[in-house]
Amino acid sequence: MGGQSQPRRTLRPLGTVQLAMLSEFDLIKQYFTRPGRPAAASSGVALGIGDDCALLTPKPDMQMAISSDMLVEGRHFFAGADPLLLGHKCLAVNLSDLAAMGARPRAFTLALSLPSAEPDWLAGFSTGLFALADAHQVALIGGDTTKGPLTICITIFGELAPGCALRRAGAQLGDDIWISGTLGDARLALAGYRGELTLAAEALAQASGRMHAPTPRVALGVELAEAGLAHAAIDISDGLVGDLGHILAASKLGATLNLDALPAGPALASQPPALRRQFTVAGGDDYELCFTAPVGARAAILDLAGRVGTPVTRVGQIEHEPGLRLVDQTGRLLDLQLAGFDHFAA
């Protein structure tokens, strides 16, 4: 558009640099700020998007819980993924980390690398993102936008009272092991997409809902922590075996899991037993909570779970003997070739 520079030069005073809004900032302004909706004061947001830093005012005597997740196209989601679902999922996985710590969500930053600034994509993505953000009253307070391979990095902030955090290292001998919701449907959807097995269209649709739009168990995690009912927790992102393994390693204890007690997702439930076992115990992408709690808390936990509307299931026991033992409903030890999900595995 070189032909435009000559006329434009005559339109503005000599020596005056036009402070044009730059397209990157337009972009951010248009899709990620909502002028009519200032950040809720309850989130402690003293200053949101638009300066060098955001400012949060922590509640007195509260700790801040912080987690960061990076999602990469082709690794964590398919190329061409629905931007609305992607906006939901990238915040959901971060909310899930806060839930696993028992922290109440307050605010988050979003760093976004995009191959190009597509209005349709940005509209869908921001709609999915803000729908979940609003549901959890968590404010977008800042971030970064750049051109590059599609990559989404959210850092999230929550609050909790000192001593209340559900740490991985907190499991105690004799604790029950609990799982929220159901497991394995996200892995089943992946198997369907990959052609590892053939799924009926209805089953694939059902399972893929879990894969694309996980439900972070925020209320369950926060209330378990605030009521002091659980000793340890983690969210199941890499598969139950691997994630429970982190609790066992951090707590220097072992466990037995009853594979037949593991709650399979509705789509997975109608699959053959071997597949059901494999995908519930090592599926990944579930974003359910795995937590441990004393036997005496069983009734209170079931009551709390009913109150927040999230089913929970007892699936095993924390034991002194190191390692993780898998048994069937009769208590018989099972031999399974199972492994967690590792981003750098071959």
Place this chain on the structure above:
Amino acid sequence: MGGQSQPRRTLRPLGTVQLAMLSEFDLIKQYFTRPGRPAAASSGVALGIGDDCALLTPKPDMQMAISSDMLVEGRHFFAGADPLLLGHKCLAVNLSDLAAMGARPRAFTLALSLPSAEPDWLAGFSTGLFALADAHQVALIGGDTTKGPLTICITIFGELAPGCALRRAGAQLGDDIWISGTLGDARLALAGYRGELTLAAEALAQASGRMHAPTPRVALGVELAEAGLAHAAIDISDGLVGDLGHILAASKLGATLNLDALPAGPALASQPPALRRQFTVAGGDDYELCFTAPVGARAAILDLAGRVGTPVTRVGQIEHEPGLRLVDQTGRLLDLQLAGFDHFAA
């Protein structure tokens, strides 16, 4: 390695899943945790790397300043960039955001997408990162590692007293405009790499040091804020014109800049005047501070700058008339085709 699974199966008890350390976690552990160096209590880090969230204990009555930057290979740095310098730079640009707000650095998270886990690269990157982190006593408290295009996202946390933040919207009529350090050498290095001009090897080496290893002006920003000497500040990442433009827009004021007063970097200083003007006023990647302060604070600012060892230069004035006017040392208005740097510009 399918042949190994048969013998291994006989080595562990039936039904026991081996909780092998996964390579991703090995990677993080090896390069990004330093067992001998627990996070300083002064950083308020109650829990660092290794759980679902990190935990920070904010100092009483302090606000938390938060900033997030994403650096993408091929966009913010060249493919094959020295990992040690990259480790420095990705933290430096975030420290620079805290400096521009006047916040004292406390902690940061690192999300890293890597095409492969190369020990040499990780060793260099973490060395550069931790050298700068240690210099500013800022603790790495968590993050994420995944496989993908080389992308680095750091979110940084600092603290400051309520009301002390150096906001973009704080400039006042009649304020001096100040610049820390020197401008334009990073842009000169870029011009050399791109072949836009031919530089002597010595000049290129000198300029590229500024491009690859910027110095965040943390002490200057923090002390300006704590002493209440400055009204507004921003760090110069996209070029002075564009970044000062953000202060003017947020403060609803204009300014006149004396182009001949702009402090050019040592390599740029020996270039022709036209180039010197262009690269100082709109170079980008400088990571110097641009701040505004009342005329009465001049002596105190020069004193403070001397104390923290960062030179500062007065380069203009905040005025009522909107827009940015560029003048030479005689006060004559200049006409320049200048623009800020926009990631989504063609």
